[in-house]
Amino acid sequence: xxxxxxxxxxxxxxxxxxxxxxxxxxxxxxxxxxxxxxxxxxxxxxxxxxxxxxxxxxxxxxxxxxxxxxxxxxxxxxxxxxxxxxxxxxxxxxxxxxxxxxxxxxxxxxxxxxxxxxxxxxxxxxxxxxxxxxxxxxxxxxxxxxxxxxxxxxxxxxxxxxxxxxxxxxxxxxxxxxxxxxxxxxxxxxxxxxxxxxxxxxxxxxxxxxxxxxxxxxxxxxxxxxxxxxxxxxxxxxxxxxxxxxxxxxxxxxxxxxxxxxxxxxxxxxxxxxxxxxxxxxxxxxxxxxxxxxx
Amino acid sequence: xxxxxxxxxxxxxxxxxxxxxxxxxxxxxxxxxxxxxxxxxxxxxxxxxxxxxxxxxxxxxxxxxxxxxxxxxxxxxxxxxxxxxxxxxxxxxxxxxxxxxxxxxxxxxxxxxxxxxxxxxxxxxxxxxxxxxxxxxxxxxxxxxxxxxxxxxxxxxxxxxxxxxxxxxxxxxxxxxxxxxxxxxxxxxxxxxxxxxxxxxxxxxxxxxxxxxxxxxxxxxxxxxxxxxxxxxxxxxxxxxxxxxxxxxxxxxxxxxxxxxxxxxxxxxxxxxxxxxxxxxxxxxxxxxxxxxx
Numbered sequence: 182x183x184x185x186x187x188x189x190x191x192x193x194x195x196x197x198x199x200x201x202x203x204x205x206x207x208x209x210x211x212x213x214x215x216x217x218x219x220x221x222x223x224x225x226x227x228x229x230x231x232x233x234x235x236x237x238x239x240x241x242x243x244x245x246x247x248x249x250x251x252x253x254x255x256x257x258x259x260x261x262x263x264x265x266x267x268x269x270x271x272x273x274x275x276x277x278x279x280x281x282x283x284x285x286x287x288x289x290x291x292x293x294x295x296x297x298x299x300x301x302x303x304x305x306x307x308x309x310x311x312x313x314x315x316x317x318x319x320x321x322x323x324x325x326x327x328x329x330x331x332x333x334x335x336x337x338x339x340x341x342x343x344x345x346x347x348x349x350x351x352x353x354x355x356x357x358x359x360x361x362x363x364x365x366x367x368x369x370x371x372x373x374x375x376x377x378x379x380x381x382x383x384x385x386x387x388x389x390x391x392x393x394x395x396x397x398x399x400x401x402x403x404x405x406x407x408x409x410x411x412x413x414x415x416x417x418x419x420x421x422x423x424x425x426x427x428x429x430x431x432x433x434x435x436x437x438x439x440x441x442x443x444x445x446x447x448x449x450x451x452x453x454x455x456x457x458x459x460x461x462x463x464x465x466x467x468x469x470x471x472x473x474x475x476x
Numbered sequence: 477x478x479x480x481x482x483x484x485x486x487x488x489x490x491x492x493x494x495x496x497x498x499x500x501x502x503x504x505x506x507x508x509x510x511x512x513x514x515x516x517x518x519x520x521x522x523x524x525x526x527x528x529x530x531x532x533x534x535x536x537x538x539x540x541x542x543x544x545x546x547x548x549x550x551x552x553x554x555x556x557x558x559x560x561x562x563x564x565x566x567x568x569x570x571x572x573x574x575x576x577x578x579x580x581x582x583x584x585x586x587x588x589x590x591x592x593x594x595x596x597x598x599x600x601x602x603x604x605x606x607x608x609x610x611x612x613x614x615x616x617x618x619x620x621x622x623x624x625x626x627x628x629x630x631x632x633x634x635x636x637x638x639x640x641x642x643x644x645x646x647x648x649x650x651x652x653x654x655x656x657x658x659x660x661x662x663x664x665x666x667x668x669x670x671x672x673x674x675x676x677x678x679x680x681x682x683x684x685x686x687x688x689x690x691x692x693x694x695x696x697x698x699x700x701x702x703x704x705x706x707x708x709x710x711x712x713x714x715x716x717x718x719x720x721x722x723x724x725x726x727x728x729x730x731x732x733x734x735x736x737x738x739x740x741x742x743x744x745x746x747x748x749x750x751x752x753x754x755x756x757x758x759x760x761x762x763x764x765x766x767x768x769x770x
Contacts, residue, residue: 194674195594202587202645209642210608213619220618230622274513282506290753291514296763297748298521299703301720305727305741306520309527315734317523320539347517355763408612411705415724429614429706436618437710449615456612464606 220446227440239447252431260406263345271353304415360394400463528738550739565722573701575637584648592656605646631713640701655689692758699748719744
């Protein structure tokens with residue numbers, strides 16, 4: 182009898198303790214999720230929020246307009262390029278920092294700082310740096326006799342890639358560096374005893390052990406890069422024209438500039454479905470690396 | 477190049493021997509290289525700080541030099557001049573971020589305890605939290621806008637506290653669940669044997685042991701709430717505007733006041749940067765637990 186009463190107490194306690202989460206999740210997670218999916222199949226606008234179902238008209242509109250697929254292609258390309266660069270540089274930097282040298286603590290902190298700065302504020306700082314009249318970068322270019330207009334259609338994309346790499350290489354660095362800390366040094370010493378060259382031991386010894394960490398860094402960054410909004414919106418608002426319109430910017434503009442909630446929700450749903458297959462995969466990866474990293 | 481070989485710390489090495497001194501100079505080489513990288517990634521911040529101390533005339537004249545006649549005028553403008561609402565933005569950001577930290581902890585700490593220790597709901601809630609963390613925030617922008625318009629939460633501090641709680645709750649649950657699993661169960665069992673109720677066990681036995689994880693979660697939630705821009709852009713117009721939105725609007729509304737803008741943007745990044753420096757231990761453990769940002 183005592184057993185069951187204890188069991189009951191436990192169940193009551195579990196329910197009570199979870200109550201705030203359940204209430205919040207129903208109101209602010211489940212409800213928005215469902216209403217978002219429903220809106221995707223409705224004619225609903227900012228000015229006329231009374232909804233009426235219109236089937237798949239929103240989706241048809243998206244795929245026939247061309248500007249959505251343009252945004253999708255730009256987003257995927259942009260994400261692929263920045264993530265590859267950030268992985269390589271982050272890995273290199275992690276190997277570089279993974280030793281003792283004077284001033285390591287200070288520089289380690291400094292390298293992590295860009296992760297903490299709000300992307301929107303970093304966008305403002307980039308504008309200061311890149312402005313044609315007062316920016317240091319145009320001044321340097323001018324000093325070399327170059328007069329490049331940084332925000333022209335041809336140079337704006339490489340520019341955004343560089344800026345993204347500057348802000349997020351510290352992130353891939355941090356994840357990979359943390360992974361290296363739990364790396365058994367005996368393995369490395371054994372490899373160097375064998376006389377294996379630097380790149381060979383990197384490839385055959387370091388990479389296999391570090392694979393889960395590299396996966397985690399890669400996918401976390403990829404997902405964040407695909408939903409990029411703040412920096413690009415502050416810097417170019419998706420322009421010139423629609424050159425730098427990411428899917429997030431496209432959805433934002435569809436909803437709050439064109440006022441077409443139905444279209445924005447449909448585009449959101451496509452992004453969601455596109456990312457969904459990666460989710461269980463990453464959840465598993467994160468779960469395993471997250472646990473392994475704990476010391 | 478045998479960079480893989482771990483150079484053992486040789487603190488006692490005398491300078492007379494050739495090898496240690498060579499290793500010593502090689503270590504300084506890494507100082508230089510890593511130092512340069514550390515400066516390069518922070519160029520935007522350093523530039524903004526330099527510009528913020530230059531008088532207006534100097535800003536356009538010599539973009540590359542250090543301030544020759546440093547001034548605090550821009551800071552005074554940002555903080556005291558009429559027409560800017562910067563102090564208000566700052567207060568808004570602080571209230572939103574602190575509110576979100578408290579609400580995330582109040583919801584996540586008991587719930588995570590129930591999930592991990594009392595087997596409430598099961599593991600899928602943790603997986604669900606990880607999954608939610610990965611979904612694009614933009615998906616929720618329109619539903620939140622509609623919901624908040626209906627609830628009268630549009631452009632209010634409580635509204636943005638709720639939105640940032642939504643954004644950061646998954647992170648809180650993931651971090652706290654990982655922290656809880658690291659705490660040995662025996663202590664709680666002993667407390668139960670001594671006749672302590674579940675609630676007392678949670679408050680006086682588990683919470684103190686969980687403190688480092690709670691601090692890590694609080695710091696990260698604070699920073700991510702402070703840094704939010706997308707939800708602020710959609711869910712606030714004037715009353716609840718945080719610094720991210722305020723500073724970004726500065727640039728379009730008063731396009732030529734570069735000094736003031738740089739002072740405002742530097743001041744706005746200060747709270748997260750202070751955490752980055754003084755709570756680095758928690759940041760690193762929290763971020764590298766893999767459960768990361770939106």
